[in-house]
Amino acid sequence: MPTSIVALEILLILLPGFAAAYLVQLLALRGSQTDFDKVIEACLYSFLIYATYVLFTHGTLPFDVIPPKAPSTDYFIQWHRARLLGLAAITFCFAVGGAVYVNRDGNWLFQKLKLTERTARRSIWNDIFQREAKKNQVVQVELGDGRSILGLLSYYSDASEDCSVYVTQASWVDKDGNVIPIPGPGILITKNASIQSISLLDN
Known part of the structure; x- marks a missing residue:
């Protein structure tokens, strides 16, 4: 498989996480983050989003890579609209959930358990x-x-x-x-x- 196709697959897998992290940044009052922190957060969102997505689709991705057929040597990506809409919906839910967690101080549960005294808000x-x-x-x-x-x-x-x-x-x-x-x-x-x-x- 060409390197460009592999890179595209990786991008498509990571993109929902970056989208969710960006929406959380827009909706929530967050503390300052380094670029490395943002990448780690986006990767974590991608993992959670696809873990949830797989539960509903039995492991099928929202796209398929179709191998070339002679005489063509080009790979073809086939999109599945219903799966893409489902992935977008899951991404949106995680983004809203992350924003609510910060804005409504989701750390209250961990405070009750005496695991932390910090709130989820910026300051x-x-x-x-x-x-x-x-x-x-x-x-x-x-x-x-x-x-x-x-x-x-x-x-x-x-x-x-x-x-x-x-x-x-x-x-x-x-x-x-x-x-x-x-x-x-x-x-x-x-x-x-x-x-x-x-x-x-x-x-």
Whole structure:
């Protein structure tokens, strides 16, 4: 069998895992990964996807390599649409499952078993905002100059290194406790404002 056909087979086998890993990256708040970590994760997804796929198809791949027939010397790949759709569905399910595991902190079971104290989320920044903050949560953001901003939390950054939040219906609160409404829809507070703390308040 030509090397190009073997390489194509390997690519087709690995592709679902890379697709699943990419979808998880899009849907979940993950920690930073090296290229090697991403390759290992994609290979693991490929193994799990095909292990599940084989259970439903009794070991048949979504394609067949047809050997050449004289006088032709070219190999031919025959695709099976139903199997491809099944493989795509399994890949999508694994991707969604991986994203839910991260976003909903799937490590809770291992925490119950005392196997780890780590959560599945990126950092404590994501733990607090995803678990504790509610929709239109009232927050008070204390800045480095002693002032603070009171309002409703609408958006927050994915990474704690950025530590930016967007607050609507916002007001300045000075050192003496005076409240000064901020005109406009809201204010974006970036890390350049030297955020000291963010208080989650009762509505």
